[in-house]
Amino acid sequence: MKRRKFIAQTAGASALVGLGGLSLNACSTLNRKHITILHTNDVHSHIDPFPTTHSRYANLGGVARRATLVEQIRYENPNTLLFDAGDIFQGTPYFNFYGGELEFKLMSKLNYDAATIGNHDFDNGVDGLLAQIPHGTFDLLSANYDFSKTVLDGFVKPYKTYQLDGLKIGVYGLGIALDGLVTKRLSKETIYNDPYEIALDMERLLKEEEQCDLIICLSHLGYEYENPQRPSDVLLAQRTYNTNLIIGGHTHTFLDKPEIRTNLNGASVLVNQVGAYGLNLGRIDFYFDEQHSISADGVSISV
């Protein structure tokens, strides 16, 4: 209501200046849409801030502080989504004692919208992950893990779409190869499928069938590897057509700022990862204008 009143007052005041150019100018500014995407990765059960005596991360992080920041940003822009790119579990006694219950409950209190599944989220097995699902109000998204022969069948979605301010946002999840990272005893009959192929399927579906205006990948593949055979976020960005943003995890990569790569359409893709342990929050703001008001390659990116 406040905002509407402000617009009305502005319009009224401008009207006194002159009706001439107003209707033309007003269009692009008043009718602009703004979506904010917030994200974390590899929080690894770090609920409390690091102790003040910690040699590297003294007094940083903490979920109750993150809550304040998220609240501030949601107040600024109600059209905000909050995601996590996996490895929610493992790293403090909170996980050993409560099996991830508190992590899921707190993420729900912060209104996380979705998370993908990291290798450590299997640390108490598929049964251990299933046990925490009732404590979460957010979705678990993974398109390349096939859980159909496990107890998680039906509890993990490949993708989800969100309607915000008349825009449709599609989000899909990708997980890392389990071999060598997760024992069979934990992952049971989970099948890992090629993330590149699945990503192409997902973005085609989200673009063409779901008609999404914005496509986001939550990835636990890892940022970049020396071995080019290992799937990574940087390579994924260059091998897809319509994914606008890749929110990464696994490698605990502390980027200074989101990285920009070029996709198969020659367009820019943002790849971001915010280290680990809830030390940082990633924030990506997307602005949408009318079709005719900008040129084809006119997306301006500032990081």
Place this chain on the structure above:
Amino acid sequence: MNILKIKQIVSIITICILASCKNDPTQLSEVKGTIIPITESYTAVDSIEAYVAPYRNRINAVLDSTLAIVPKDLVLDDGERNTSMGNLLVDILLKETRPLFLKQTDKELDFAVFNRGGIRSIISAGNVTARNAYEVMPFENFIAVVELDGKAMRNLIDYLINSSRVHPIAGMQIVLDKNGNLESVNVNGSPFDENRNYYVATSDYLVQGGPSIGFFNDMVSVHDTGYLVRNAIIDYFKKVDTVTANVDNRFIQRK
């Protein structure tokens, strides 16, 4: 200008805007990205702090309650080929796994081996708590029992002898002559017999790591006990009043 007139003008402008903006803004035009450090400048949300407090208090109460007494420091650098802290850990592994393995498989465990890098902390003299066990073994590694044939045993022994790090062993004695050549190996009280298979308790980390880690190149079979290394340590602390371990002659080189 009266209210009515303003209202009229606003309506006219609104119509103009609607007319000129018949296309919905769906074209991505601008992206801004930042990474925001979570510092103390963001005040904690009280309701979240209050929600976490009982969980935290219970953890602290459990982790900090005394389970046993440690009369002298258990460290990782007090011996050349074996150390007090290494011996403690691998002795616990052997003691706690032997009855479990017998119950699960009806087979006799022969010895235990652990990797030096997997022991993440020493234990100082004083009260020992579950927190010590978390510090020593923060990882969720399970105890696995690996079956090795004579050749794989020889590979493992060679690896232990040639390693620059002091990997702890229990239930096995390795004696080197003064030149560092193998003099004798005893397993579970008897001389090493290359014609039979042996069962060794270890961390599943060393099993999953495979040949790249060096311990086990060929495994005849692997049995997953489902028992966490850390839980074995805590269970041991609960059973005993004092926790002691010493450098001994389980792995020595003659002078």
